[in-house]
Amino acid sequence: MAKLDFGPIADTTRRAEIVALLRRAILTGQLEPGQKLNELRISEQMRVSRAPLREAMRELVQEGILTSIPYAGTFVIDVTAKDIADAYSLNKVLDDFAIELTWPQRDQRFFDELDRRHEAVKQATRALDTTRQIETALQLHGLIYEWADNSVLLETWQRLTSRLQMYFALHQRARNEPVPTEDLHETYVALLKGADMRAAQRHAREHIDDDFEELLAYARGLEKRVAKGAD
Amino acid sequence: MAKLDFGPIADTTRRAEIVALLRRAILTGQLEPGQKLNELRISEQMRVSRAPLREAMRELVQEGILTSIPYAGTFVIDVTAKDIADAYSLNKVLDDFAIELTWPQRDQRFFDELDRRHEAVKQATRALDTTRQIETALQLHGLIYEWADNSVLLETWQRLTSRLQMYFALHQRARNEPVPTEDLHETYVALLKGADMRAAQRHAREHIDDDFEELLAYARGLEKRVAKGAD
DNA sequence: CCTTGTTAGATTGTCGACAATCTGCTTGTC
DNA sequence: GACAAGCAGATTGTCGACAATCTAACAAGG
Numbered sequence: 001m002a003k004l005d006f007g008p009i010a011d012t013t014r015r016a017e018i019v020a021l022l023r024r025a026i027l028t029g030q031l032e033p034g035q036k037l038n039e040l041r042i043s044e045q046m047r048v049s050r051a052p053l054r055e056a057m058r059e060l061v062q063e064g065i066l067t068s069i070p071y072a073g074t075f076v077i078d079v080t081a082k083d084i085a086d087a088y089s090l091n092k093v094l095d096d097f098a099i100e101l102t103w104p105q106r107d108q109r110f111f112d113e114l115d116r117r118h119e120a121v122k123q124a125t126r127a128l129d130t131t132r133q134i135e136t137a138l139q140l141h142g143l144i145y146e147w148a149d150n151s152v153l154l155e156t157w158q159r160l161t162s163r164l165q166m167y168f169a170l171h172q173r174a175r176n177e178p179v180p181t182e183d184l185h186e187t188y189v190a191l192l193k194g195a196d197m198r199a200a201q202r203h204a205r206e207h208i209d210d211d212f213e214e215l216l217a218y219a220r221g222l223e224k225r226v227a228k229g230a231d
Numbered sequence: 232m233a234k235l236d237f238g239p240i241a242d243t244t245r246r247a248e249i250v251a252l253l254r255r256a257i258l259t260g261q262l263e264p265g266q267k268l269n270e271l272r273i274s275e276q277m278r279v280s281r282a283p284l285r286e287a288m289r290e291l292v293q294e295g296i297l298t299s300i301p302y303a304g305t306f307v308i309d310v311t312a313k314d315i316a317d318a319y320s321l322n323k324v325l326d327d328f329a330i331e332l333t334w335p336q337r338d339q340r341f342f343d344e345l346d347r348r349h350e351a352v353k354q355a356t357r358a359l360d361t362t363r364q365i366e367t368a369l370q371l372h373g374l375i376y377e378w379a380d381n382s383v384l385l386e387t388w389q390r391l392t393s394r395l396q397m398y399f400a401l402h403q404r405a406r407n408e409p410v411p412t413e414d415l416h417e418t419y420v421a422l423l424k425g426a427d428m429r430a431a432q433r434h435a436r437e438h439i440d441d442d443f444e445e446l447l448a449y450a451r452g453l454e455k456r457v458a459k460g461a462d
Numbered sequence: 463c464c465t466t467g468t469t470a471g472a473t474t475g476t477c478g479a480c481a482a483t484c485t486g487c488t489t490g491t492c
Numbered sequence: 493g494a495c496a497a498g499c500a501g502a503t504t505g506t507c508g509a510c511a512a513t514c515t516a517a518c519a520a521g522g
Contacts, residue, residue, distance in 0.1 A: 463522105464521105464522090465520100465521085465522080466519100466520085466521080466522095467518105467519085467520080467521095468517105468518085468519075468520095469516105469517090469518080469519095470515105470516095470517085470518100471514105471515085471516090471517100472513105472514085472515080472516100473512105473513085473514075473515095474511105474512085474513075474514085475510105475511080475512070475513085476509105476510080476511070476512085477508105477509085477510075477511090478507105478508100478509090478510100479506105479507085479508090479509105480505105480506085480507075480508100481504105481505080481506070481507090482503105482504085482505070482506085483502105483503085483504075483505085484501105484502085484503075484504085485500105485501090485502080485503095486499105486500095486501090486502100487498105487499085487500085487501100488497105488498085488499075488500095489496105489497085489498080489499090490495105490496090490497085490498100491494105491495090491496085491497100492493105492494090492495085492496105
């Protein structure tokens with residue numbers, strides 16, 4: 001018998017779907033930082049009772065993209081320049097580690113997947129789909145974490161990713177520019193295929209620097225931003 | 232007027248208390264890995280309805296010490312040798328980073344706090360309080376993370392800590408020995424007070440190795456362990 | 463004018479009941 | 493005896509209603 005492995009069955013709970021909906025709304029910037037999430041209103045919009053909604057919100061609070069104050073409400077996290085800088089510096093350290101772990105495990109399947117994800121980024125770029133471009137770029141970047149075969153590291157990266165995606169989406173929204181059309185990932189992919197691990201790590205660090213520089217400048221700009229209630 | 236800053240007010244929701252109770256039960260090993268958490272039974276024991284209990288469980292699932300299967304139940308995570316090894320190797324990387332960030336910020340308050348926590352470990356050791364010894368040792372270890380002034384790093388560490396505490400508690404329980412009476416942290420504390428950062432980092436790595444070696448051997452032993460349902 | 467106490471409205475936290483789903487056993491058939 | 497279908501019990505997921513708490517507006521008093 002062929003050794004085909006089935007993926008996990010779909011989560012058939014309302015809770016899971018709510019989590020996905022809310023997460024997407026937050027990560028794409030449809031829900032702004034600091035904004036309050038009114039349970040009654042959202043539950044009515046989604047045609048769902050408050051119970052699964054509240055459970056979903058609990059999950060997102062632990063995921064780090066919502067924050068909750070008892071009897072006051074649940075809010076989208078505020079984004080400060082320091083948060084971004086913190087995430088950024090940790091990301092550098094984790095990238096280094098992920099590349100180190102992945103390096104000896106690279107094989108043809110890894111290279112194929114690398115190309116596939118790279119292609120997805122290029123496609124989103126051509127289509128001028130900003131949101132998707134951010135998504136695919138992070139997925140490309142995430143491959144080294146999936147390949148590193150360290151479950152704790154992967155989890156950590158996924159938590160970090162949520163915020164990174166949010167930060168980038170906010171940035172793009174603010175700039176309101178279409179999208180960079182050049183390909184920033186060519187060298188990254190090439191180095192991951194090559195033989196010099198140190199070079200790949202070095203490039204990853206610098207690559208991250210490029211991505212974050214603008215982001216930080218932007219974040220410092222809205223540092224004085226005031227959290228605004230919902231409605 | 233004196234500039235005294237008030238700490239945050241106590242969480243007065245049942246949910247928060249339930250989270251604390253459950254976490255403690257899991258981290259001290261009172262709830263065994265793989266064990267199922269029956270909502271009705273627990274809610275009756277705690278004299279609480281299922282709503283806040285379920286929300287609490289959602290939080291702990293995201294915290295990584297519970298796992299949930301829709302319509303099947305919520306379980307304490309299984310502990311495999313690989314999980315421990317993964318957490319351990321990541322911990323080494325994070326320690327390195329935390330020490331690097333903390334290093335230039337060390338001051339008298341840091342040293343005082345370091346001594347305070349070290350003292351707490353020694354006291355728990357003298358009292359032969361195993362659980363508390365693990366707790367205080369992790370708190371001592373956590374100081375470099377609190378001092379690093381990187382919120383994302385701190386969060387990551389706290390997530391990791393939950394599991395580490397669980398692993399160590401399980402180990403201690405299995406060995407059923409009182410506790411090592413010697414002081415393993417003397418050198419660690421001394422190096423953090425010293426002038427050689429590299430030496431401190433190197434020692435941290437080796438220090439972790441010592442702690443984990445036993446733990447790994449133990450975990451490999453029960454690798455064949457079968458998840459057992461509740462009741 | 464500022465402060466303090468009160469009150470109404472809105473929102474979050476919690477509860478008990480019902481619906482959907484799973485599990486194990488029984489039954490019937492071959 | 494093996495195996496599928498179906499049923500009963502238990503457990504999780506969801507709902508609507510009620511209780512606890514917060515917020516903001518307003519009144520009373522200094």
